[in-house]
Amino acid sequence: MKVHAATKEQTETETSAKTSLASPWNVIVHDDPVTLMGYVTKVFERVFGYSESKAHRLMMEVHKTGRSVVWTGAREQAEMYAQKLQSHHLLTTLEKVED
Amino acid sequence: MWAGRVDEGFVFGDLTEEVVQTLRGVPMLIESSDERVRSRLLPETCAEQQDEEHWREHAVPELERLFLSRATLVRRDLELLRKLPKSENYVLLVTHQHVNAWVAALNAARLALFALNDLTAEHMETEGFSGASAKQQEAIVRISLLAELQAVLLGDFEAPDDDGEPFFPDPVGDYD
Numbered sequence: 001m002k003v004h005a006a007t008k009e010q011t012e013t014e015t016s017a018k019t020s021l022a023s024p025w026n027v028i029v030h031d032d033p034v035t036l037m038g039y040v041t042k043v044f045e046r047v048f049g050y051s052e053s054k055a056h057r058l059m060m061e062v063h064k065t066g067r068s069v070v071w072t073g074a075r076e077q078a079e080m081y082a083q084k085l086q087s088h089h090l091l092t093t094l095e096k097v098e099d
Numbered sequence: 100m101w102a103g104r105v106d107e108g109f110v111f112g113d114l115t116e117e118v119v120q121t122l123r124g125v126p127m128l129i130e131s132s133d134e135r136v137r138s139r140l141l142p143e144t145c146a147e148q149q150d151e152e153h154w155r156e157h158a159v160p161e162l163e164r165l166f167l168s169r170a171t172l173v174r175r176d177l178e179l180l181r182k183l184p185k186s187e188n189y190v191l192l193v194t195h196q197h198v199n200a201w202v203a204a205l206n207a208a209r210l211a212l213f214a215l216n217d218l219t220a221e222h223m224e225t226e227g228f229s230g231a232s233a234k235q236q237e238a239i240v241r242i243s244l245l246a247e248l249q250a251v252l253l254g255d256f257e258a259p260d261d262d263g264e265p266f267f268p269d270p271v272g273d274y275d
Binding site for chain 1: 139202207210
């Protein structure tokens, strides 16, 4: 029983360490000269559930600076969001956040 | 060209042969195997090679299926184009259920035209138009035309569903 308890504790510690070491990922949308600005805003609202004002602000950041980090978080979810954005043809990349 | 709302969706009328020709090109553009189009519609997404391979393996096939299903849907709708009595021009109906697919398909076609004609951001500005070749100018006109349709349909582009319905369901059945 003692051995079992020790193994369980060790596993939990390893899992915790792995979780804390997993870097978040940025979902980045890049500007393109073709896609309508109103469309970009609507896609942000739809994909992330952002308010119209937040979606518009992010769209303007893309338009003015060439790119915007539109979401940051766990890799799996970042990939899901990137896939949704690319399904609407927004120019989207993923970037691991370095420590 | 005019556009109006009806109970079933949106109607686009007085579509000339040239406009219809541009619309018929939409599914073909989405299905293009040209590397310039493919690299824009399915862009490199991750900086690290290993991550990019993971992306290509897990995300891209589903995107490809979705794009092809949209192309099929648009092609089917275009087969229903009809001429009004005593008119040489056509009428197109885009039902509410098909709006999302059409909006995305029009965007894809516009991006494909941009890529295939080696256009730049400068070409898309008013001042840049005159510097474009005749072929590029024709592409810009088509891109603008498709934008007009897209802008009309955007009024019906759906907000997130409150009931948590998946946004990215089975691509084949997505818009049927």
